[in-house]
Amino acid sequence: MGNKFRLDNIGEEFEEEQEINGIYDFKTTRNLVSDRTFCTGMCECAGKTCPNVCSPYCSEHCGCATI
């Protein structure tokens, strides 16, 4: 897909019609507070079960490593 997804990376040919086809708000499902951590969500503070099955309680591992 490339790695440039800004307005400036879009060409200059546009249709006249302005239309909104759909809107979604991630805020209802996201936790917007983590910094430098991989929030597994398994910790109790997240208050829900997280699919991350590598690191059950802490927010330290990404689950990338296996043994």
Place this chain on the structure above:
Amino acid sequence: MEINNELFVIPDEDKFILYVPLEGSVVSVSSGVVGALKKIKKGEESSLQPEIKEQLIKTKILVESQSSCNIKKEGSEYEPTSITLMPTYNCNLRCVYCYSHGGERVGQIMEFDVAKSAIDLVVKNSLKVGNKDIHLGFHGGGEPLLRGNIDFLKRSVEYFNKQTEKNNLKGRVSSATNGVFNNLNHRDLEWILKNIDRLNISLDGTADIQDAQRPMAGPNHRFMPSSDYVVETIKILEEEKYPYGIRATITAESVPRMSEILEFFHSISSNKSFHLEPLFECGRCKTTKARAPSPEDYLKYLLEAKQTAEKLEVGIYYSGAKLEGIHNSFCGAAGKNFLVSPEGRVTTCLEVSRKDDDMAEIFIVGQYNPDKNQFEFDDTKIKRLQGRVVENIPNCRDCFAKYNCGGDCLAKGYAQSRSLEDTINNSRCSINQGILFHEIKQKLKGGQNGKQI
């Protein structure tokens, strides 16, 4: 009105998706809206229709002024409150892709003094920063739950429990494991189930896949099947209603079978989510020729497996697609983790713990000093790792997935480019983008839970 600085525009056939990850907004629009936004960006008169403009303000694509980032900043002090101990590099399996060459040489088991000092440190830090929840984990190197490690595990867990109780902290213990417990006796297993709160089992799929990728070490350097033992362990955990997870490594050989792997897991486990992680070639891959799936194949079959998952009413987890949160870093390898090797080296990345690892210079940030009975850290290295946040990665600057993958895995990125901040060769980017794009489209269709405006 101005355009949100963190607006991303993703082409979607003849339409565009406007995505502001820091505000959680997704809007699908016609190209006419993008054209009008470009005019605003250039400082030209707005040609946005009033009702469209209203929605773009509501979704914070248009803002009066740029707001500060929603990502909470933590202090930069290295004060870990959780610890992962790697008791040994010894292992009863010879997985074809093992990142740490587990079991190749009979190695030492961690001295209890190292574990004790590490536990003391995280307890002290927890009390200092007011953190009540404290975690002790066991991981590889090798297999943590080998018979030969049990005495070490018992002493460590007992000491951990004593310290957490004494200091009014809430301690939890978990361990990764290969699930091959044929070397344990009944009392060992009973102790594990009673004293470790959760296990995370590595199982790569059906018997043919598991036995080919994760064989057991047998006599005379022969390999033996391991699948029956792991399935037996899962059966016991199910009977005991014990919490555990299953994680599979997906290789070039197994990638077309991801749906089948998921169905197999569902047939033996009551878990509601399974972890399917693509192999990254390192460690033993160099000699076994185990191969990673291509990003295209992994994405293709992951999306196929997601359909299977929906039917089975289970979830799939992959580390690069953190859809339920935004992050400016991939994981605690960015100068936060406190992971201790059998010899007392401190690393922030599980995959880099041996002193001869070619990434040791980056990720090994400390060492246990037996004379002083304490850990000593290299603050410069820790600060260097802490600086590896997605805002500092040039290649990620304009990528819509940046706050979902957090710049992706530090070690895998470094292995490919020899730089922490260069992700240009990261083969996982297309997977991370592809999954997020798919997820956003699903959300826009209203196919999954969440709030559709």
